[in-house]
Amino acid sequence: MKFRVERDVLADAVTWTARTLPTRPPAPVLAGVRMEADPSGILNLASFDYETSARSELPAEVAEPGTVLVSGRLLAEISRALPSKPVDVTLEGNKVVLTCGASRFTLLTMPVDEYPALPAMPELSGTVPGEALTAAVAQVTVAASRDDTLPLLTGVRVEIEDEKITLLATDRYRLALRELTWTPSTPGFSAIALVRARTLNDVARSLGASGGAVNVGLSTGNGVDLVGFEAGGRHTTSQLVDGDYPPVRRLFPDSSPIHAVVATAPLIDAAKRVSLVAERNTPIRMSFSEGQVVLDAGQGDDAQASEALEAVLTGEDIAVAFNPQYLLDGLGALGTDFVRLSFTHPNKPVEFTGQDSLDGEDDSTYRYLLVPIRFTG
Structure with missing residues (x-):
């Protein structure tokens, strides 16, 4: 040679x-x-x-x-x-x-x-724009579990129905859902697959970031279930995660009597500042009332911090508490100027969606559901 x-x-x-x-x-x-x-x-x-x-x-x-x-x-x-x-x-x-x-x-x-024989690239199922795939995967995988003792939850559930792909991930404390469009190789194509989050992350960064189209192939029901990705002369395949993913879609509420809208970037900055005094496993509290939200952390003789931001509240006053990192993960994944937080009860999961203006409609193509932490006082 x-x-x-x-x-x-x-x-x-x-x-x-x-x-x-x-x-x-x-x-x-x-x-x-x-x-x-x-x-x-x-x-x-x-x-x-x-x-x-x-x-x-x-x-x-x-x-x-x-x-x-x-x-x-x-x-x-x-x-x-x-x-x-x-x-x-x-x-x-x-x-x-x-x-x-x-x-x-x-x-x-x-x-x-x-050296073992490499698996063949599965037959082409469709193509997806690289930039769209990169953005969607980044939004969803923040909620995937990193605990290998629960292999099912380290995966992202991929649901394909004709021209729509839905990505779902959860670690039991938060749930992310993202919808995007693609071009199936045959009209009416339908499939469900559980793909490792780290595989999707790697593909999104290395193949999707180039901006071109990414070819996707799925092979299921033939003994070895595979997903394959190809772009720019590079091919990667991965075995799918085996098992039945929990029915997480039903966790999203049908309606929310209370919602608040806050500018995303100032909320991220305030949460970072306030979380400096939130010791390990202690939450950030968010108290919503007419015209504002107050973030605070720390209590008793410990260090404390609070900050108030402008907010538009629809419905009655409400207070919730979140894991600081999970809160920041969701806010950072939105990619919109404003965030809408939709509530059903102080102890029920809160849905985060993005919107482009303070009084606009929210975009439900990305939904982040976060379980609050119970607190007293």
Whole structure:
């Protein structure tokens, strides 16, 4: 095997392909990145841990085709450290030699014949605009659980019905729902899948951020349920989370007799300031009355803080308390100038939606439901 490739192109592709390599691989070969130089002038890079696969295609001047397996993390570190010159890669016996300017590195190869076959990319189900996917995933995954002892809740439920995708995530303390449109490959396409939140986050950042369309493929009911994403010559697949997601949609209230509207940015700033005195596991209290909301935290002999902001209240006065970080997560995910908080009872979950003006209509394409913390006084 012998090929030449541009340093920046190689470093970017290797870093992306090696990003999901396991820290403690179940088999040594799974710590490797497979490099396959094709006579057509394409270098294929691949990684796989039996759960998630990644493949990159990049142009290369291939003098001698071949396939090798080398340490992925080491290859990524070396490729990023090389000078900005073309990189020559050659297989010499059981070693791969990288030469770039005056720099020369030698890597031991791993047994490529022991490397598992990568899963095929599922058949195309549809395409979604990259920027829309990135924004939607960021809004929803803030509510996904990070507790691996509850694997179901570390996933995002993806509901597809024709041209509409609905993303849902919960960690039992908050619930996020986001709707977006896409272009299905066949009219009337319908599917439900549970995708790992970290997979969606990774795809949104690495594939969606380019701004182009992201191809999505779903394969279910054939023994191995997979989701696949492809954009810009990069492919990634991931096994779906197995299990029945709880029926969380019903948690959203049908109606809310009380709601308040507050400017989002000032509320975020005030919550950050007030939360400075909120010790671990203590809430921020929000008291709504005509024309204002008062945020306060701390009590007794502890440090205390309070701040009042302008608010428009519809309905009777109400006071609630929230986990400061969960409150900030929801407010930060809205992306609108104003937030509407809809209440049914001081101890019932509060729905957050965004709106563009103080007296406008709220946008229900993104809904964040937060369970308040009970407090006295």
